[in-house]
Amino acid sequence: MRVFLPRPISGGVLTLTAGETCQFYVTFTPTAVGDRSATATITASDSTQVTFQFSGSGDPTISLNLTDNNFGEVTLGDVSAAQSR
Numbered sequence: 629m630r631v632f633l634p635r636p637i638s639g640g641v642l643t644l645t646a647g648e649t650c651q652f653y654v655t656f657t658p659t660a661v662g663d664r665s666a667t668a669t670i671t672a673s674d675s676t677q678v679t680f681q682f683s684g685s686g687d688p689t690i691s692l693n694l695t696d697n698n699f700g701e702v703t704l705g706d707v708s709a710a711q712s713r
Contacts, residue, residue, distance in 0.1 A: 658686020 644650055658664060665683040699708040 654682055656682070656684045656686075658684065661687050 642650060652668070654666075654668075656664070663683065663685050665681065667679055667681050669677055669679045671677045702708045
């Protein structure tokens with residue numbers, strides 16, 4: 629899991645002024661099967677802390693049975709016609 633902030637931070641510290649807000653984004657891109665967890669802690673200047681816990685289960689395998697559909701000849705970068713079964 630990775631946390632992304634909408635602006636760069638210096639020295640790992642993001643400083644907000646009174647009344648200012650900031651959103652952060654968490655992405656989950658598992659590279660292995662199994663449960664994963666992460667924690668993000670925000671500490672205020674008065675040492676008050678807010679902790680967010682994230683968890684997810686990774687299963688990066690995908691199965692395709694291309695014999696069920698005929699996509700024909702598709703040039704790299706192009707998109708084939710939609711198929712359904």
